[in-house]
Amino acid sequence: xxxxxxxxxxxxxxxxxxxxxxxxxxxxxxxxxxxxxxxxxxxxxxxxxxxxxxxxxxxxxxxxxxxxxxxxxxxxxxxxxxxxxxxxxxxxxxxxxxxxxxxxxxxxxxxxxxx
Amino acid sequence: xxxxxxxxxxxxxxxxxxxxxxxxxxxxxxxxxxxxxxxxxxxxxxxxxxxxxxxxxxxxxxxxxxxxxxxxxxxxxxxxxxxxxxxxxxxxxxxxxxxxxxxxxxxxxx
Numbered sequence: 001x002x003x004x005x006x007x008x009x010x011x012x013x014x015x016x017x018x019x020x021x022x023x024x025x026x027x028x029x030x031x032x033x034x035x036x037x038x039x040x041x042x043x044x045x046x047x048x049x050x051x052x053x054x055x056x057x058x059x060x061x062x063x064x065x066x067x068x069x070x071x072x073x074x075x076x077x078x079x080x081x082x083x084x085x086x087x088x089x090x091x092x093x094x095x096x097x098x099x100x101x102x103x104x105x106x107x108x109x110x111x112x113x114x115x
Numbered sequence: 116x117x118x119x120x121x122x123x124x125x126x127x128x129x130x131x132x133x134x135x136x137x138x139x140x141x142x143x144x145x146x147x148x149x150x151x152x153x154x155x156x157x158x159x160x161x162x163x164x165x166x167x168x169x170x171x172x173x174x175x176x177x178x179x180x181x182x183x184x185x186x187x188x189x190x191x192x193x194x195x196x197x198x199x200x201x202x203x204x205x206x207x208x209x210x211x212x213x214x215x216x217x218x219x220x221x222x223x224x225x
Contacts, residue, residue, distance in 0.1 A: 004158070035215075042119075042204060043159070043215035056211070090158050106151075106158030 002027045004107035006091050012113045013081055021076045021110050023091030031094045031102070032074040033058070034066065036087040037109075043090065049074055081114045088112075118142050119207050121216035128223050134192040136219050138205035141186065145207040145214075150179060150190050153202045153218070162203070163190070195223045 004025045013019055025032065033048040035058075045058030049068040063085055065077040074093075078085060089110045094102035120139045128134045138148075146167040151159035165172040165179045165188075172179050178191045188205055200223050205216045 033213075040217060042121075042217040043206075045213060048211070050211070059212075059214070092158070103161040103164075106160065108156070108158050 002105070004091055004093055004105050006089075006107040006110050008110060009108065010111050012115065014115050015082055016080050019078050019081060019112075021078075021089060021091075021112070023074045023076065023107060024072050025074075025091075025093040025105070026072065027093065027095070027105065028071065029093035029095050029105075030071075031096065031104075032068065033092045033104070034064070034074070034076050035090045035092065036060065037090065038087050046076070046089075081112075083114050086112060086114045117217070118145075119205060119214045119216040121203075121205060121219045123219050124217070125220040125222070128195045128221065130197055130223055130225050131194045134190075134195045134199065134221055134223065136190040136192075136203050136205075136221065138188040138190075138216050139186060140188065140207050140214075142207070142209065142214075143186065144209045147208045148179070148181060148188050149206045149208070149213075150177075151204045151206065151215075152199075153204065159204060192221075195221075197223050197225065199223050 007022045034046040035043045037043050044060045047066040049055045091107040092104040094104045096102045149164040150162040152162045153159040163174050163177050180189045202218045202220050204218045
């Protein structure tokens with residue numbers, strides 16, 4: 001089944017404790033992206049990747065890191081989480097490097113609470 | 116500064132009637148627009164899109180209209196069905212940027 005998977009789905013952590021949210025797609029997609037969804041703000045792009053070893057900042061990259069060492073995986077790293085990073089996170093992928101103008105396939109989301 | 120706005124946080128429509136969801140944008144450089152639908156506990160799913168060179172795109176019960184002069188986008192669902200109850204996000208893109216609106220929660224009641 002073609003899909004984007006994220007792990008974990010739910011996570012409670014404390015301020016300053018490094019964490020990684022994994023994202024994997026099995027569709028051989030070029031483009032991958034991370035978003036966060038917050039009430040009243042919609043979905044905001046954190047980072048995106050046009051291809052392996054190519055990443056770029058989205059609208060809200062502060063406090064996050066990403067890597068794209070292989071095509072299928074695009075982990076989101078929070079080196080020192082803070083309470084304002086409490087949010088619902090979505091990973092997405094699309095076939096072409098054109099990315100945003102292609103249909104993006106979203107993962108199920110990761111709900112993060114930082115205490 | 117919200118470049119893509121969905122001013123109605125919620126909309127309630129009777130089954131069988133038309134649902135109209137609206138979206139306004141401020142950046143005239145946007146050249147591609149998309150609508151995504153989101154059910155609770157799931158990721159958004161692509162619904163329909165439109166290029167700035169068109170003013171209408173239709174896919175079954177879903178039609179998107181684009182008014183470039185007004186910087187306005189709308190999604191029409193006819194007829195509305197209970198399964199259409201979800202949050203709808205419009206999104207606008209320019210080069211490699213994609214900006215989402217804040218979403219409109221549509222409820223279709225029997």
